[in-house]
Amino acid sequence: MIVTANSLAPDPVWELTRRYAADPRPSRLDLTLGVYRDDSLRAPVMDAVHAAERILLARRESKQYRGPSGHPDFTARMSTLLLGEELAERAIGVQTVAGTGALRLLAEFLAHFEPGRRVILGAPSYVNHAPVLRAAGLEIHSVPFVDESGLPWLEPTIDALRSARPGDAVLLQGNCHNPTGASLTSAMWDGLTDEIVRAGVVPFLDQAYYGLGDGLEEDLAGMRRLLARVPEAVISVSCSKAFSLYSERVGCALLLLDPSGAAGAMHTLEGIARTAYSQPPHHGAAIVATILQDEELEHSWRGELDRMRTRVASLRNGLVTGALSAGAPEAFAALRDQRGLFLSLPLSPTAMHRLQREFGVYGLPSGRINLAGVPGVAVDALSAALAEVAAEDAARGALVRAVA
Structure with missing residues (x-):
């Protein structure tokens, strides 16, 4: 059967x-x-999305294969939007099948180089975080994320970081925490960053709700300060919420790393994507790229x-x-x-x-x-x-x- x-x-x-x-x-x-x-x-459907689709329709672009890394201009522009120009220079990435696809791709990437790698994960979290990480072969170290009043409670995460092995990872939601809505203050981000740097763990950032908290730049500030201080990180990105492109399945997986490892890392990301879905759908990524290419849009x-x-x-x-x-x-x-x-x-x-x-x-x-x-x-x-x-x-x- x-x-x-x-x-x-x-x-x-x-x-x-x-x-x-x-x-x-x-x-x-x-x-x-x-x-x-x-x-x-x-x-x-956002007005900017409608306008971008009209531009794409007029171009009558080919529907040919694009390859496992997807739309390169989309990924580059999303990297600059989220990380800022300076950090984006250190980043590589691939387009993925939405944010969940990025989570899975990056989880498999981490497991490829260290099977059973441990990931510190605050609880509660996005309902799909733990299943995706486990399915990729990672070990989860679950710690409480909030206190009884609903405020972020960082002591358990800090304790876990202090006992972590170099190369372990810690998954952090960039803003607008799902499901709690709890928001890290600037001081909290800086305190976590100190501990992450000291522990030598890999930050795994999940960016799904940027722009829906306190404003786009405000929502990204804590993550950017963290990334400026670490040698490497992985970032999963969804365009479902911020661009209202839910059914188009648009996302990307970004890596921040030393340039000497960029080629090997890119080959690995593309190899994982090739065996999972071969290549991501093009249309939604083309919409986002068109918006970010045009100052007015x-x-x-x-x-x-x-x-x-x-x-x-x-x-x-x-x-x-x-x-x-x-x-x-x-x-x-x-x-x-x-x-x-x-x-x-x-x-x-x-x-x-x-x-x-x-x-x-x-x-x-x-x-x-x-x-x-x-x-x-x-x-x-x-x-x-x-x-x-x-x-x-x-x-x-x-x-x-x-x-x-």
Whole structure:
């Protein structure tokens, strides 16, 4: 038999999405997937993307093979955008099948040179981090990332760094932490950087939500200061969120390393890509490259991205303020300090199930909801629902910390 009893369990996020689709209630809310939606709950195509597609259509470019490294100008321009010109001079990279493809490619790259290499990973983290790292043959050293109030808690990571072996890796999300929304301060980034340099470990940076926290340059500042002080690093990049290109599957894997090892590293990246998917899809990368090649289009894109960020921040403040006004416990006040698409609620799985059952609000059992899936007209009703289920949690002594 091809299929045995050892089948994999369904992905919990997509399982909830399917359940939402089968729910007949017109007022139901899908707050599961990390997709930016406008106030009419559409996942809009950005104006800059539309303009870039018109340019590409007029060019009538060939659909020929591009090779395992994908679109070189896309990768070079993304490297400059994220790292800055000086750091980008030390970087090489390849286009990948979105951010998850970059994670897997870089994980296999690290495992290729040191099978079983240990990666320090803060918990909770993006639901796919641990499965991808393990599937690539890496060993995970899990440490807590946040304290009971929902703030970043770096002591466990620092302790792990101090006991790490040179060549181990530490995975850090660049900003807008998924799922907690916890944001590292400048001092925290600098303190972590000191320990990483001292330990000689490899920083593994995951950049998926740049521009959706405090602004594009602000969101990248901590990572750039870290990379300026280390001899080598790996960076996985997604264009799904910042360019709203979810189904185009656009990303890249970047390496910061000594130039003497660049050729061998590039051959290795291309070899891993060749055996996984041969080469990445071209269209989405061509869209991003076209935007970043054109000063006017890039200016338009930056403005749209900032408006997305502002709307999400406004929704966060409105929901938290509304829930507190409706009687939610004071633990909700800490949610104002979170950043990015997600709000990590201090609710039990029982409360999250009640939200789904009674109010048609679909979020993860961990308490994570996607703010951008909330239309403005639903803020008051959702705030009241959150306060109601939170009060029940508090009465049962089941209210959890301000993060999942």
